[in-house]
Amino acid sequence: xxxxxxxxxxxxxxxxxxxxxxxxxxxxxxxxxxxxxxxxxxxxxxxxxxxxxxxxxxxxxxxxxxxxxxxxxxxxxxxxxxxxxxxxxxxxxxxxxxxxxxxxxxxxxxxxxxxxxxxxxxxxxxxxxxxxxxxxxxxxxxxxxxxxxxxxxxxxxxxxxxxxxxxxxxxxxxxxxxxxxxxxxxxxxxxxxxxxxxxxxxxxxxxxxxxxxxxxxxxxxxxxxxxxxxxxxxxxxxxxxxxxxxxxxxxxxxxxxxxxxxxxxxxxxxxxxxxxxxxxxxxxxxxxxxxxxxxxxxxxxxxxxxxxxxxxxxxxxxxxxxxxxxxxxxxxxxxxxxxxxxxxxx
Numbered sequence: 001x002x003x004x005x006x007x008x009x010x011x012x013x014x015x016x017x018x019x020x021x022x023x024x025x026x027x028x029x030x031x032x033x034x035x036x037x038x039x040x041x042x043x044x045x046x047x048x049x050x051x052x053x054x055x056x057x058x059x060x061x062x063x064x065x066x067x068x069x070x071x072x073x074x075x076x077x078x079x080x081x082x083x084x085x086x087x088x089x090x091x092x093x094x095x096x097x098x099x100x101x102x103x104x105x106x107x108x109x110x111x112x113x114x115x116x117x118x119x120x121x122x123x124x125x126x127x128x129x130x131x132x133x134x135x136x137x138x139x140x141x142x143x144x145x146x147x148x149x150x151x152x153x154x155x156x157x158x159x160x161x162x163x164x165x166x167x168x169x170x171x172x173x174x175x176x177x178x179x180x181x182x183x184x185x186x187x188x189x190x191x192x193x194x195x196x197x198x199x200x201x202x203x204x205x206x207x208x209x210x211x212x213x214x215x216x217x218x219x220x221x222x223x224x225x226x227x228x229x230x231x232x233x234x235x236x237x238x239x240x241x242x243x244x245x246x247x248x249x250x251x252x253x254x255x256x257x258x259x260x261x262x263x264x265x266x267x268x269x270x271x272x273x274x275x276x277x278x279x280x281x282x283x284x285x286x287x288x289x290x291x292x293x294x295x296x297x298x299x300x301x302x303x304x305x306x307x308x309x310x311x312x313x314x315x316x317x318x319x320x321x322x323x324x325x326x327x328x329x330x331x332x333x334x335x336x337x338x339x340x341x342x343x344x345x346x
Contacts, residue, residue, distance in 0.1 A: 003091065005073050006057035007031035012071070012092045013052045013060060013193045014038065014045060018205045021091060031091075052193070069166055069194060070095045086212045086238065090191050096166045098187030100159060102286070104134040105278060106214035106235070108207075109143025109221045109228045110253055115338060116303060117143060117221035117253060120245060122150035124218060127271035129154025131278070132287025134186075136161065136214050138206065139174050143220045143228070148177055156287060157186040159213060163206045164198035166190045204230055211235035215282040218274065219244040219265070222256025229256050232265075241281045243268045304339055 003025070011021065011031045024034050024043070037043035038053045045053075064071055072079040072093040080100055083089055105128050107121060125135050125147035135151035137144040139160040151158045158181055162170065166188045169175040178188060189209065192202055207230050211217050217235040219242065222228035232242055242265040247254025261267050266281075268274040279285055308318040322339070325331045331339050 002075050003031050003073070005071075005076070007035055008073055008092050009057050009060045009071050010035055010053055010055065012094070012191075013055065014049045015052065015193050015196055016045070016049070017201060018090060018191050019088070022088065025091065064094075064194070067167060067194060068096060070098070080213055083209060083212050086208070088208060090209065092191065094166045094190050094192070094194065096188040097157075097182040097185070100134065100187050100213070102132070102134050102156070103282060104136040104159060104214045105282075106136045106210050106217040106231070106240075107143070107147035107220065108137055108210060108217065108231050109147075109219055110223050110226055110256070111140055111142035111144075112223065112253060113142040113146070113221045114251075114253055114303075116306075117245075117247075118146040119338065121146035121220045122153075123271045124220065124274055125150025125158075126153045127275055128218075128278070129156040129158070130288045130292070131275050131285035132156055133215075133278070133282075133285065134158055136210050138162070138203075138210055138227070139170070139178055139181075139188075140227075141171050141174070145174055145177060147220070148174075148181060152177075152180055152184060157181070157184055159186060160188045161206050161209045161213075162188060162190040162198070163192070163202040164190065165192050165194040165196040167194045168196065168198065170198040203227055207231040208234045208238075211238055211240055214240060216241045216243060216278055218268065219257050219260060221245065221247065221253040222260075223252050224255045224259070226256070229260075232256075232260055241266065243274065243277060245269070304333060 008031050011034060025031055028034050035053055038045055038050055072095055074084040078099045107124055121143045128135050129151040134156055135147055135158040137147045139148060148158055160178055160181055164170045169178050207227055211231050211234045217240050219228050219232055235242055242260060244257040244260040244265040246261055246267050247257055266277055268277055311318040311321050333339055
């Protein structure tokens with residue numbers, strides 16, 4: 001159903017939970033009726049929300065124009081068709097950058113990731129971008145941010161979906177990362193109005209947009225609970241294929257992925273394997289082939305302790321062997337304390 005865009009832009013700035021907005025509009029029939037209920041006091045909202053709803057649509061459009069923000073509505077120019085097909089499709093979307101054109105792959109995971117997981121997410125992000133797909137994620141610290149950082153090394157733009165206003169970088173340390181994403185042709189989306197703070201209740205609804213725009217969802221590391229598993233559940237409901245990286249049994253950041261694989265998610269072991277499996281799932285890569293996409297992408301390596309454990313049970317002998325391999329140039333230890341292949345190969 002198509003709604004009055006003037007009413008939608010005013011209602012969008014009220015800042016209500018997307019589920020509440022959708023239910024209210026469905027019950028009332030039009031956004032205009034919801035605005036009338038807010039103005040009359042029949043619908044209880046904070047005073048600031050009532051004030052926001054009273055601002056004329058033309059004034060809102062001018063504010064957005066000056067801020068470089070677009071307001072997208074279903075059926076309108078630039079609105080992602082794939083999001084409009086969701087059962088809980090957004091009634092509106094704020095956008096910076098863009099437009100989105102192409103096929104997206106979501107790469108998400110825990111904020112409390114390991115160094116290995118972070119580096120693997122960077123590797124996946126780069127390979128997916130080189131393959132010609134947009135990387136979609138949430139710009140959060142941990143796996144999300146790493147996936148975005150990796151994608152910037154490839155030629156294809158990416159999408160960051162925020163749990164705050166599109167002009168509020170969260171976490172603030174990712175301001176440069178978000179700015180770089182925009183500078184390379186990417187898009188930043190949110191259902192929250194400009195200036196909205198990253199409140200906890202905003203993140204589950206944004207997760208459905210990350211999985212919703214994607215043709216497949218990749219979970220790199222995830223705990224037994226958390227946003228990554230929420231995204232995975234939403235992706236299953238939306239009919240998306242789920243890919244997960246297996247990890248050590250018992251490691252907190254691997255529990256979620258291992259459970260997903262147990263329950264039917266496709267396991268992926270490296271960037272080459274990921275791109276190959278994505279091609280089977282969503283069709284040929286529009287950019288580089290699997291081997292080309294993975295070529296030149298850095299090895300995520302292993303933490304020193306794990307590398308030593310892989311060499312055997314004797315820690316003294318393991319240290320001696322590691323020293324020998326480093327002297328030969330077969331491996332090196334990088335600034336993150338990871339053992340990676342050296343210039344001499346491994």
